[in-house]
Amino acid sequence: MRNEILEYFRKANGQFVSGEQISKDLNVSRTAIWKHIKILKSRGYIFESSTRKGYRLIYEPDLLTPLEIESVLHTKNFGRHIVYMESTASTNEVAKELARKGAEEGSIVVAEEQRSGRGRLQRGFYSPFAKGIWFSLILRPDFFPMEASKSTLLAAVGVCRAVRSLGLPNAAIKWPNDIMVNGRKLVGILTELSASMEKIDYIIMGIGINTGMERADFPEAFREGATSFRAEGVHVSRKTLLAAVLSELEKEYAVAETEGFARVLDNWRNLSCTLGQSVRVVLGTNSYTGKAVDIDKDGCLLVDTGNEVNRVIAGDVSIRPAE
Structure with missing residues (x-):
């Protein structure tokens, strides 16, 4: 219902709408409307209210709701089914549960924050509210289980290309799949697998991209080694970045499924900051x-x-x- 109320205000194009009219059009009580507006305000939306005129939306934060993502998405399958959460312990854990229940390939789980984000080797991953992209992608590939480990390199290639295209052209891959900018980590990728000896059931590709943090925003343990778009002096729309990442991942995944991984590995080599060092x-x-x-x-x-x-x-x- 909150998304429906938000879309109602968007269609009003900055004009005032009365609580009575919203209540009538959406078949929801005025008390419920007020409660939803209060929650939206806590998430960064700004409303102006008038006793006679009602409410109008005057500012929207850069959130990753399905409506926002779908407005910029240009993929065939990736991201076409979205599970959106304001907060979760780990998008990978949610995605694994959905995959076990049969979620279709290309489905994504997106959260505004992760309370217990994880990286490789069980390291923690800092995932604050609306200051990064925290999502997991469900894949059901046809290639053999022995090839599954290379999907983490595939993910790095797709993400690195998207990051470069949106203002950080010197982004590069530190083996196997960290995306680095000026010696600091911008992106973490955690790929998890469920398979038998004969067949891959699913792959969960968990990706965290730092976008809005200043250097001082990072916990002390991450401060020296981490960076973000903002810390590098680049403003980026989170929904535009997510759409670009999904597009690049879909392209690279299609190459792997139709041609094998040889070209994917060549692409990884071309983007690496590890080789030769x-x-x-x-x-x-x-x-x-x-x-x-x-x-x-x-x-x-x-x-x-x-x-x-x-x-x-x-x-x-x-x-x-x-x-």
Whole structure:
């Protein structure tokens, strides 16, 4: 009902509408209307009220409601079914439950905030209200389960391209799937899989993109290593960015499904800020340094230590600049 009331005000084009008229047209009590307007105000919407004239909407925050997303979406399947939440612990957890119940491919779960966002290796991911894009995409690919790990590289390619197109042309991928800008992390991607030996049931692609945070807004633990569009001096519409990400992901996914992953991996190489760099590979309490020379056909990082070329498997290690 809140979305219906909001759309009613939008159609009024900034003109006053009476509570009585809204009540009559939407078949809802004036008390309920007032309560919904109060909630909308708490979310950043600004209304002007008049005893005689009623209410009018004079400002809308940049929220990711289905109405807002659908107004800019230009995909065939991705994002055509939207589950919107003002707050949730984790969009990936919601998406997994929906996938288990048969949600169609391309469905997305979008939240204005995540209370317990997660990144790779069970690291926390800061996801404050309306200051980023926090969403999960449900995929049901036809490729073999052994190929599933490469979907995380596919996600990085699609997101990086969208980010570059909207004001951050130097964005690049740190292996395997972090999107970096000026040495700081802008995007985190967590891909989760449900499959048997023969068939993928579903893949959940969880993506978090920092958009509206100032540097000081980040918790101290993330402050030095994280960034956002705003911290980089770029204003971006969240709905426009989400639409661009979904479009690029859909294109890259179509390539993987029809041609395989060879071109996806080439695209990843072209966007990488890891290849050619000295890196430190950390595995538990052990570590070594070397030069990142390539990724192999499985998407694993190849690191030349000078004595041998080691194959680094995604998910088991983190990569840090060599000292």
